Amino acid sequence: MRAELLTVGDEILIGDIVNGNAAWLGRELTGAGVRVDRSAVVGDTLEAITAAVSAALAEADVVIVTGGLGPTRDDLTRDALAALAGVELVRDEALAGLIRDRVERSGLRLKPMSLRMADVPEGATMLPNPAGTAPGLRMELSGKVVYALPGVPSEMKAIMKSAVLPELGGDGAPPVLTLRTAGIWETVLAARLAPVETLEEISLAFLPSPAEVAVRITAGTSETLDKAVLMAKELLGTAMYGTGDQSLASVAHELLAARDRRVAVAESLTGGLLGAELTDVAGSSETFAGGVTAYETRLKHELLGVSADLLEARGAVDPEVAVQMAEGVRERLGAFYGLGVTGVAGPGAQDGKPVGTVHIGISSPEGSKSFTPVLALPPDLTQARANIRRMTVVHALDLLRREILGVAMVRQWEEDQEDREGLT
Incomplete structure (x- = not known):
């Protein structure tokens, strides 16, 4: 079974909203054994929507449209489906009554345009919306099936799971x-x-x-x-x-929990991203002691005990600074492991160190060491800041994982860093 996805909305075309619906639909449909051949985005005009649906019907077995089912004048998906089928929109009085009741219970005054959500193309089947008001629609056109779903992610997902995926079934998802x-x-x-x-x-x-x-x-x-x-x-x-869906942070927490140990982090260039990644895992309070974001150079000395002479002589971006940050946060927060990250995320150099220079320190009662990962950077380093910060978080968590597992794991990381053909 082949499917095409169509997302309706000017807000997506102009970049105000990222098209997360299409990504989610692609994963779910692929997992159900439905092949997604194409995904497109169109604006809020009747002509654009009808043309896009018509083109998709010529190629796919199933077309899934998201967006354009709300109450405002630019919500035109139901109008487009009616036009393609050559039928009228018919108001479903039962749904209109539900809309009136919902508005009254909320203490608001019903606006006539709200009842547009009860208008259904003649011959279409309404798909109940467990998470909202506007129903989904199922309609047969040109011997194919079109599913129209609300653009609100929670509502789209609810209808897909309850009504669409069970019907599609798929041809059997490959392992x-x-x-x-x-x-x-x-x-x-x-x-x-x-x-x-x-x-x-x-x-x-x-x-x-x-x-x-x-x-x-x-x-x-x-x-x-x-x-x-x-x-x-x-x-x-x-x-x-x-x-599967395992993350580095969740794996690190599992390893720490198995050994009844905790980690603390000292961050500079990542500005709290490392701690946020660790605390995003449920139950992280058992293995994450806390963190210190010492962004300004003087705070590395005042809060973490990094040598003032070292900072004066080498600056904040230095392997030994990363080590002392890790040692300081481990001792102050009473953790078994300490992580310290410092570097240059850009857009310009710092203390004579180029953009992309990153040092990671790891400390435990067994000793301390520093690592300097080689990062894959784009030609335009002014655009690299977000990626440098993200790569630093990943390398820090990966090195923590390897440190917990043993020296051989860390040595392999060093070999993998050296073994590179092309910066990808």
Whole structure:
């Protein structure tokens, strides 16, 4: 079964809102065995919507439209479907009554335009909205099926899960597993996994993000998937940290909890992002002691005990500064592990250190050490700030994971950093 996605909304076209609905729909439909061939965005005009739906119907078995089902004049999806079918909009009085009751219960005055949400193209089937007012619509056009869903993400997802996905069913989702890696270059990763791609009925997709690469393995059968995953794990070694939706932070917390240990963080260039990532995991209070954001240089001395002479001589961006930050926060917050991150996120150099220079310190009762990851940077370094900060968080969490697991894991990280062909 082939599907096309159509998102309606000027706010998405002009960039005010990111099209998260299409990303979610793509994942859900693919997981259900429905192949998504194309995704498009159109503005809030009757002509654009009708043309886009008509074009999608010519190619796909199923068309899913999100947006344009609200009460305002620019909500024209239902009008477009009626025009394509050559029918009128008919008011569903039962739904209109529900809208009136909801407005009255809220203590507001009903505006006539609100009842537009009860107008349905003749012949269409309403799909109940468990999370809102505007229903979804199911309509057969040109022998194909169009599903029109609200643009509000929570409402769209609720209708998809309750009404659309159960009906589509799919042709049977192929066995798929995503492997999570960190601290290894995409080109190196692809080279290592080349033997896996030679297996029959196996395909790999590399999904890079700052300092991480997810590898999605799709197989013809469960048996071939198991074989491919086992081979991939052996080839990846310590670069692989998890599968599925696991995050580095969640893996770090699991390792800490298993050993009854806690970590504290001292941040400079990341400005609290590392602590935020760690506290985003449910139950993190058991293993995360806390953090200190010492952005200004003097605070590294005053709050964390970094040597004033060291800061004066070398500046804030230095491997030993990262180590002393890690030691200071570990001692002050009473944690087993301390992480210290300092560097230059840009847009300009600092203390003579170029943009992209990052130092990470790790401290524990067993000793302290520093690491300097090699970051993949774009040609225009003025655009790199967000990625540098994100890559620093990923490397810090990955190094914490490896430190907990043992010296050999850390050595492998160093080898992976050196093993790079092309900066990807």
